[in-house]
Each structure stands twice: as C-alpha cells, then as structure tokens.
Amino acid sequence: MKRLKSIDDFKALQGLIIADRDPSISTIVIPAGTCGQASGANDLMRITKRELLAKGLTDKIHLRITGCHGFCEMEPSVLIEPQGTFYPKVSIEDMVRIVEAIEKGEVLEDLFFVDPETGVAVEKQDDIPFFKKQVRTILARNERVDPIRIHNYIESGGYSALAGVLTNGKPKWVVEQVKSSGLRGRGGAGFSTGLKWEMLAGQSNGHGKFLVCNADEGDPGAYMDRSVLEGNPHSIIEGMIIGAYGTGATEGVVYVRNEYPLAIKHLVIALGQARGLGLLSDDILGTGFSFDIKIVRGAGAFVCGEETALIRSIEGKMGEPRQRPPFPVQKGIDGRPTAINNVETWANIPIIIGDGAQQFAKIGTKGNSGTKIFSLVGKIKNTGLVEVPMGITIGEIVYDIGGGPVDKAKIKAVQTGGPSGGCIPAQKFDLPIDYDSLIEAGSIMGSGGMIVMDENTCMVDVAKYFMNFLKDESCGKCLTCRKGTQRMYEILDDISKGQATLEHLELLEELAEVVKDTTMCGLGQTAPNPVLSTIRYFHDEYIEHIKNKRCPAGVCKELITYFINENCTGCMVCLRDCPEGAITGEKKELHVIDPSKCIKCGVCKSVCKFDAVDVN
Amino acid sequence: MINLTINSLNVSVEEGTTLLEAARFLGFHIPTLCYMDGLSPYGACRLCVVEIGEGPKAKLVSSCTYPAEMGLNVRTASSRVRRARKMILELLLASCPQSKTIQDLAAAHDVRQQRFKQEYEDCILCGLCVRMCEEQMMAKAIGFRGRGENRSIGTPFDITSDVCRQCGGCMYVCPACQLRCTYTEPEKAVCGGCANLSPPCLQKEQFDDMMCYMDPCVACEIKKD
Ligand SMILES: Cc1cc2nc3c(=O)[nH]c(=O)nc-3n(C[C@H](O)[C@H](O)[C@H](O)COP(=O)(O)O)c2cc1C
Ligand code: SF4
Ligand code: SF4
Ligand code: FES
Numbered sequence: 001m002k003r004l005k006s007i008d009d010f011k012a013l014q015g016l017i018i019a020d021r022d023p024s025i026s027t028i029v030i031p032a033g034t035c036g037q038a039s040g041a042n043d044l045m046r047i048t049k050r051e052l053l054a055k056g057l058t059d060k061i062h063l064r065i066t067g068c069h070g071f072c073e074m075e076p077s078v079l080i081e082p083q084g085t086f087y088p089k090v091s092i093e094d095m096v097r098i099v100e101a102i103e104k105g106e107v108l109e110d111l112f113f114v115d116p117e118t119g120v121a122v123e124k125q126d127d128i129p130f131f132k133k134q135v136r137t138i139l140a141r142n143e144r145v146d147p148i149r150i151h152n153y154i155e156s157g158g159y160s161a162l163a164g165v166l167t168n169g170k171p172k173w174v175v176e177q178v179k180s181s182g183l184r185g186r187g188g189a190g191f192s193t194g195l196k197w198e199m200l201a202g203q204s205n206g207h208g209k210f211l212v213c214n215a216d217e218g219d220p221g222a223y224m225d226r227s228v229l230e231g232n233p234h235s236i237i238e239g240m241i242i243g244a245y246g247t248g249a250t251e252g253v254v255y256v257r258n259e260y261p262l263a264i265k266h267l268v269i270a271l272g273q274a275r276g277l278g279l280l281s282d283d284i285l286g287t288g289f290s291f292d293i294k295i296v297r298g299a300g301a302f303v304c305g306e307e308t309a310l311i312r313s314i315e316g317k318m319g320e321p322r323q324r325p326p327f328p329v330q331k332g333i334d335g336r337p338t339a340i341n342n343v344e345t346w347a348n349i350p351i352i353i354g355d356g357a358q359q360f361a362k363i364g365t366k367g368n369s370g371t372k373i374f375s376l377v378g379k380i381k382n383t384g385l386v387e388v389p390m391g392i393t394i395g396e397i398v399y400d401i402g403g404g405p406v407d408k409a410k411i412k413a414v415q416t417g418g419p420s421g422g423c424i425p426a427q428k429f430d431l432p433i434d435y436d437s438l439i440e441a442g443s444i445m446g447s448g449g450m451i452v453m454d455e456n457t458c459m460v461d462v463a464k465y466f467m468n469f470l471k472d473e474s475c476g477k478c479l480t481c482r483k484g485t486q487r488m489y490e491i492l493d494d495i496s497k498g499q500a501t502l503e504h505l506e507l508l509e510e511l512a513e514v515v516k517d518t519t520m521c522g523l524g525q526t527a528p529n530p531v532l533s534t535i536r537y538f539h540d541e542y543i544e545h546i547k548n549k550r551c552p553a554g555v556c557k558e559l560i561t562y563f564i565n566e567n568c569t570g571c572m573v574c575l576r577d578c579p580e581g582a583i584t585g586e587k588k589e590l591h592v593i594d595p596s597k598c599i600k601c602g603v604c605k606s607v608c609k610f611d612a613v614d615v616n
Numbered sequence: 617m618i619n620l621t622i623n624s625l626n627v628s629v630e631e632g633t634t635l636l637e638a639a640r641f642l643g644f645h646i647p648t649l650c651y652m653d654g655l656s657p658y659g660a661c662r663l664c665v666v667e668i669g670e671g672p673k674a675k676l677v678s679s680c681t682y683p684a685e686m687g688l689n690v691r692t693a694s695s696r697v698r699r700a701r702k703m704i705l706e707l708l709l710a711s712c713p714q715s716k717t718i719q720d721l722a723a724a725h726d727v728r729q730q731r732f733k734q735e736y737e738d739c740i741l742c743g744l745c746v747r748m749c750e751e752q753m754m755a756k757a758i759g760f761r762g763r764g765e766n767r768s769i770g771t772p773f774d775i776t777s778d779v780c781r782q783c784g785g786c787m788y789v790c791p792a793c794q795l796r797c798t799y800t801e802p803e804k805a806v807c808g809g810c811a812n813l814s815p816p817c818l819q820k821e822q823f824d825d826m827m828c829y830m831d832p833c834v835a836c837e838i839k840k841d
Contacts, residue, residue: 301763303763318759320760322659323677323678323681323682323683325682325685326683472763472764472765472766473763473764474763474764475763475764475767476741476760476762476763476764476765476766477659477741478659478660478662479660479661479662479663479704479707479708479740479741479742480662480700480703482764482765482767483707483710483711484707485764487707487732490733507731507732510703511703513699514699514700514704517665517675517676517696518662518665518676518678518700519662520659520662520678520681
C-alpha cells in the first residue's frame with residue numbers, strides 16, 4: 001500500500017477505486033459478524049467461493065463478506081446486490097442454488113422471506129416489515145463494506161469527511177458542526193457530544209489530550225457496539241481522527257472487551273491499513289496533523305464501561321470509579337484531559353461531517369436528533385439489531401419492526417437500558433424513545449438493550465435476575481451499592497419464594513431509594529431501577545407473591561406446582577423426559593406428577609404436544 | 617478562594633478543599649467511617665453524604681470526596697441526608713454488628729435495630745487499612761481484590777507480601793476489628809471475642825507484643841508465653 005502524501009493523493013485514489021467499480025455486477029453479500037458466523041455464515045462463504053471458482057464466475061459475480069446487517073433471527077442470510085434480493089436462513093444446498101440462479105439471472109421464490117403475519121413471500125430486503133420502518137444510517141453501511149478492506153470503505157465514501165475537514169475545516173468548525181447536529185452520546189447518559197468536545201478543546205494541552213472510544217459494552221444481551229466495530233471499524237477510526245482534529249487531542253484509545261475477538265481483529269487490521277495509507281499516525285495526508293490510536297483490551301467487567309473506571313483500567317489499575325468532579329475532560333488518563341465517547345457516537349461523526357449537521361438533525365426529534373440502534377430481544381418474532389429514528393414509540397418497535405409476540409401470550413412490558421434500566425408496561429407503549437422520556441418513565445436509554453416480555457414473564461423474577469447481575473458486577477467500593485444490591489437481591493429472593501411480608505416490600509423500596517441516592521457512580525445510581533420500575537408498574541404481582549404466595553406468571557419455582565390435566569393422551573413423552581422420574585401413568589391413560597419428586601424444571605410442559613401440563 | 621453556603625452559612629475556602637473539610641471548619645458535624653485525617657479520602661462508606669443542588673437537580677454526594685465548588689448550597693442534615701444515613705447504618709449493623717465503632721455511630725443516630733438478615737462479617741471494606749499501609753507506612757502490602765460480592769482485602773495469592781513490615785497499622789485503623797474495642801482501656805471494652813483477629817497481611821504465628829495491645833488477650837486463639 002502506498003502512503004498518501006496529500007489530500008489530492010487521497011482524492012485521486014478514491015476516484016480510481018470508484019471508477020474501477022461496475023455497480024451492475026451482481027454481488028453476493030454475506031453478513032458474517034459474530035452472529036452470522038455462529039449460525040453458519042462461514043460455510044456459506046466457503047461454498048460460495050468454491051462455486052464461483054469452480055464455475056469460473058469470479059468476474060461475473062462478486063462476493064462481499066460484511067459485518068452484521070441486523071436481522072440476526074434470519075441468519076445465516078444472503079443479500080444479492082444490486083437487486084436487493086434477500087434470502088433468509090440459507091443452507092449450504094440453498095447457497096449452491098443461489099449462485100446458479102444469479103448466473104442465470106433468476107430468483108428463487110421458494111427461498112424468499114415469508115411474512116409470518118400475512119404469509120406472503122417477500123423478495124426484496126427493503127420490503128420486509130422488519131427493515132421497512134427502520135432508518136439505517138449506520139447499519140446500512142455495514143452492508144456496503146467489507147470491514148477488512150479499506151478500499152471498500154473509501155469506495156463507499158469513507159474518509160471523505162476527514163479529507164473535507166482537513167481541506168477547509170477549522171477545528172472550531174468541526175466542534176460547531178457536531179454541536180449543532182444535536183448529537184447526544186449513545187453510551188447511555190445522553191450528554192451533548194459537541195459540548196464535551198468543546199470542553200476538551202478548551203483545555204490546555206501541555207502534555208497532550210486523549211480521545212477514547214468506549215467499546216466495553218457490558219450490558220447482557222446488547223451487541224450493537226460489537227456489530228459496528230466488527231462491521232465498520234474504519235467509521236470509528238475516521239470519527240476519532242475528525243474528533244482529534246476538532247479538539248486538538250493527540251492520542252486515541254479504543255477500549256474494547258477481550259470477549260470481542262472478531263471486533264479486535266478487524267480493528268487491528270483497519271488501524272494497520274489506515275496507518276499504511278497515511279490516514280493515521282504522523283503527518284496525516286501530508287497536512288502536518290498527527291494522531292494515532294491504540295487498542296486497550298478490557299477484561300469484561302461491567303463497571304469498566306463507566307468513564308472513570310475505564311480510565312483507571314486503561315492506566316492499568318483496578319477498574320473502580322472515582323469521584324466526579326474532576327470530570328475526565330478535566331483530568332482523565334494519567335491526569336490528562338480525556339473525552340470518552342461510545343462506539344455508536346463515533347460512528348455518527350463521519351455522517352454528521354459528511355452530510356452536514358442540518359441533514360443529521362432532520363432525523364429524530366428536537367433535542368434528540370439522529371438514529372439509535374437497539375438490540376431487540378426477548379419474546380418477540382423478529383429479534384436483531386434495529387436502527388430507528390429517535391422519538392419513535394416503543395409500540396412501533398415492538399409491533400411494526402419486531403412483529404409482535406412469538407406465540408399466544410400477550411406482550412406485557414419491555415425492559416430498556418440494560419441491567420440497570422427499568423421495565424415499561426404495555427399501556428405505556430406510545431412513549432416516544434428518547435433520553436428524557438425514558439427517564440421520566442423510570443427507565444433509562446442505556447446503550448440500547450431492549451428486552452420484550454410477555455405474560456409468561458414474572459416481574460419479580462426479572463428484578464431478581466438483574467439484581468443478581470448487579471450484585472456481582474458492582475465494583476464493591478460503595479457500601480450502599482455493594483451491600484445494597486446484595487440486600488435487595490436477598491429480599492427479592494424471599495419474595496420469589498413466598499417468604500416475605502409487606503414490611504419487606506416497604507424495606508425494599510426504602511433501601512432502593514437510598515441506594516439510588518448515595519452511590520458514587522452510575523451503576524449504583526441506576527441499580528435500583530429494575531426494582532423501582534417493577535414495583536411502580538407491577539405492584540399487584542409483588543402483592544400476589546407476598547400475600548397469596550402465588551406467582552401469576554408461573555415462574556417462581558417455590559410458588560408453583562405442575563400438574564397434568566384432561567388433555568393428556570397418555571403418550572408417555574413427559575414420563576420419559578422427566579429427569580426426576582416424578583411422572584407416572586400407563587399408556588393411553590392420564591399421567592400424574594408426584595409433587596414430592598417434582599423439581600419444577602418445566603421439561604414436561606415444554607415437551608407435551610397436547611397442552612396437558614398446567615402450572616398453578 | 618471559593619465561596620459556598622453550608623446550612624445557610626457563607627464560607628470561603630481554598631480551591632481543592634472538600635465539602636467535609638469546609639463543613640468541619642464551620643463546626644458542622646458529619647459522621648464518617650472511611651475518612652481519616654492524613655489519609656486520602658476514598659468515598660467507600662457513604663456515611664458522610666450531604667445534599668447539594670436545587671429542586672429536581674438536588675442530589676446526595678459524599679462530602680469527603682466532593683470538592684467545594686463556587687456557589688454550592690450544601691445541606692449537611694436535611695431529611696434526605698438523615699434518611700440515607702440511617703439506612704447506611706442499618707446496612708452496617710446488619711453486616712458487622714460487633715464493631716464498637718459501628719455500634720456507637722448507630723446509637724448516636726438513633727438506629728437501634730436493623731431489618732435485614734443478620735450477618736457477622738469482619739470487614740466493611742472501608743479501605744482504611746489499604747490507604748494506611750500505602751500512604752503512611754509506604755508499604756503497599758495489602759489491597760483490594762475481586763468485585764461485587766467477592767471483593768475482599770488481601771495480598772496477592774494470599775502470601776504475605778515481602779514489603780509487609782508487620783507494623784500493625786492496618787489493625788490500628790480498622791473500624792471493624794475487635795482490637796480497637798479494648799485497646800489500652802479495658803473498661804471501655806465491648807468484647808466481641810476477637811472475631812476479627814486475622815488481618816490479611818499478617819500471619820497469626822507471627823504475632824508479637826508489638827501488635828496486640830491486650831495482654832493477656834481475652835479471646836485470642838494465639839497463646840503468648
Ligand atoms: C455502570 C456503567 C456502565 C457503562 N457501560 C458503558 C458501555 O458499556 N459502553 C458505553 O459506551 N458507555 C457505557 N457507560 C457510559 C459511560 O460512562 C459514558 O457515559 C459514555 O461512554 C460516554 O460516551 P457518550 O457520551 O458517547 O455516550 C456506562 C456507564 C455506567 C455507569
Ligand atoms: S456505585 Fe457501585 S459500582 Fe459505582 S463506585 Fe460505588 S460501588 Fe462501585
Ligand atoms: S480490614 Fe478494617 S480497615 Fe481494612 S477495609 Fe476492612 S474494615 Fe476497613
Ligand atoms: S467518610 Fe466519606 S464515604 Fe466514608
């Protein structure tokens with residue numbers, strides 16, 4: 001790779017790459033992020049390569065391996081460009097047929113996605129309801145680039161924003177643009193990114209300043225940052241270089257958890273390529289401006305996503321938050337001014353600078369501009385990553401994009417904001433999703449986890465689950481966080497076992513308020529959210545557990561019994577599968593569960609084809 | 617100089633002063649547990665919380681770590697502060713009821729019972745010993761390890777650190793350790809049976825008179841000849 005010595009060199013290269021491309025050539029796009037690879041994308045890649053080589057089609061059909069596109073439920077999937085044909089859940093045999101069909105200029109209708117609502121087969125990705133309502137400014141870029149090919153990124157307009165900034169932008173202009181775009185940090189707190197940068201730019205830099213990309217992503221079930229980092233690492237690098245130019249930062253750090261090997265691999269490759277082309281490190285594009293980025297791997301502690309703990313972790317110390325003020329912008333890594341932003345925040349920067357702040361601010365609502373990626377999981381048809389404009393309602397995400405409940409049970413609530421978020425009940429599904437409304441409703445935006453729950457979810461159990469996570473992940477420094485989460489868990493556990501009284505519930509609420517009030521960092525301050533929000537919206541369920549010793553959703557083991565009803569055909573399936581041998585009965589006769597042997601594992605219920613196992 | 621109000625009194629302090637220092641300068645008492653003059657503030661016990669800010673933005677912060685800011689309006693004993701303190705003391709009593717320091721603090725704040733399941737732990741992880749060891753004894757022989765429920769004080773791999781001089785400083789500052797109850801004044805003793813006589817940096821075999829203030833020790837397993 002030849003090092004580019006000037007901005008003109010870069011433009012010439014970009015011109016060459018674009019001229020070299022023939023957009024009419026069919027391209028097979030295989031999303032192979034961690035999710036894709038786990039569901040078999042590697043096999044599809046292998047088969048496709050073999051087919052193309054064997055049939056001598058390499059000039060006629062191109063192959064592009066990309067990061068995750070978001071529809072993880074349907075992976076491994078294949079997208080055919082330029083037509084936009086989408087094939088979900090592709091098998092190895094299907095893949096061979098797909099290559100054949102492309103060669104003949106045909107499509108395979110039997111492999112199309114079938115809308116579960118209408119039963120109609122849909123050919124194009126853009127017509128699938130899951131994609132239709134999304135505004136995919138960031139995720140759509142994952143489709144267009146192979147993360148380990150910088151030319152791919154440059155071809156799709158990458159590094160143009162940086163070139164533009166270096167040509168004419170004054171640093172102040174960059175910060176102004178970001179500020180007027182209204183971009184708020186996507187890592188959770190929603191602080192204005194432009195304002196943060198302005199503060200960093202205003203700090204004197206005798207010993208240098210830092211920019212950090214926070215890719216710790218500790219929320220269980222959330223993986224949007226991983227997908228962006230895996231699928232489009234250059235967008236993060238470009239965002240950080242632009243940020244450095246605007247704020248006068250001299251060093252960059254990407255703090256990424258070691259559990260993300262693919263993201264780290266792609267990032268290492270991308271950094272090497274950017275350096276090789278002269279887009280990073282000394283004298284960027286011959287302009288005299290220098291900035292470099294290094295990777296620091298975290299060991300996967302949730303609390304290390306918190307700014308000050310993250311800084312200590314980068315310094316090689318124990319990941320433990322400290323008092324703010326002084327804020328990282330004043331005193332960060334090694335005491336030097338540091339601005340920390342989330343992966344998604346960084347991914348938005350090239351878009352803002354490239355398309356203009358005004359354009360960016362048009363998406364979303366006032367005070368909450370742009371899009372946000374959520375990882376939509378739980379009792380819902382279409383799980384995956386969804387990118388939506390800010391201000392969309394929860395209902396639209398759950399029903400229009402998510403496709404509603406998987407089976408008959410009605411959707412009861414969504415949990416947003418990760419472990420320290422809150423549950424929002426179905427009657428509030430017209431709530432617009434933005435930082436302020438979610439806080440108002442007792443939850444938080446967090447980094448974008450969204451778990452859908454139906455009537456078979458017990459809210460006490462949910463609160464207990466998250467509290468269990470938090471009591472292990474609290475750094476343990478603050479007494480009220482460490483002991484507070486342990487004690488809240490203890491009480492929730494008692495409630496779930498029917499051993500609590502109303503006084504315990506009162507104590508739980510009282511404790512939750514104090515934990516919220518008296519802890520040092522965001523983890524402790526938000527830790528009571530799962531408890532407080534479930535008590536606020538699902539008080540009846542708590543009372544049922546306490547007064548009537550009943551778990552309405554049939555989840556809390558100590559409070560339920562399994563029994564077999566008249567629907568039983570005596571098929572003996574449950575009898576064979578019960579690990580405890582608690583079920584007895586003759587063939588074609590009603591079976592019976594011995595409650596003294598039953599461990600309430602629920603296997604019988606899940607294997608019965610006749611709806612004959614009930615929970616009481 | 618920084619001007620702020622504490623409980624409606626104006627005070628002007630130097631930059632870098634903490635709220636705790638400013639309040640004490642004015643004579644307002646704020647209970648503390650993990651704070652000690654001569655050691656850097658850490659903010660672990662949260663007992664020293666005070667209320668700052670107005671209206672919906674009002675919040676509690678630990679006064680031992682929070683720096684004085686221009687125009688700040690600090691309340692050291694608002695109802696929110698007192699409610700928090702009581703709950704913190706309840707939590708402490710629930711975990712470490714045998715500590716004389718905690719008993720005294722609870723009594724002073726009219727906390728006479730706690731509502732959680734009783735535990736008997738011998739450390740509240742206040743970090744005084746760690747800071748004492750590092751900042752005053754210049755040894756850095758002990759430290760925190762683990763997180764959440766598993767956090768504890770110890771030495772790497774549980775092996776006595778080479779730099780430990782067995783000065784006993786850690787035991788001296790420990791608010792949970794029973795030695796402190798008797799110290800040199802047996803008449804003030806609230807004997808808990810020396811439940812905590814295992815400071816992490818010391819091996820029991822190596823106890824000598826330098827370290828134990830009680831002679832003979834009332835309940836210590838280690839017999840001295
Ligand atoms: C306990 C805790 C965990 C956090 N985890 C993350 C995380 O995994 N990723 C992230 O970007 N921000 C996380 N944050 C938020 C960061 O502290 C910080 O606000 C954010 O990275 C700032 O970037 P932004 O302004 O772009 O959002 C966490 C905060 C807390 C309190
Ligand atoms: S609130 Fe919890 S996680 Fe945060 S510093 Fe305190 S103990 Fe650690
Ligand atoms: S051993 Fe004592 S001084 Fe050290 S942290 Fe525990 S309670 Fe504090
Ligand atoms: S004295 Fe301030 S937190 Fe312990």
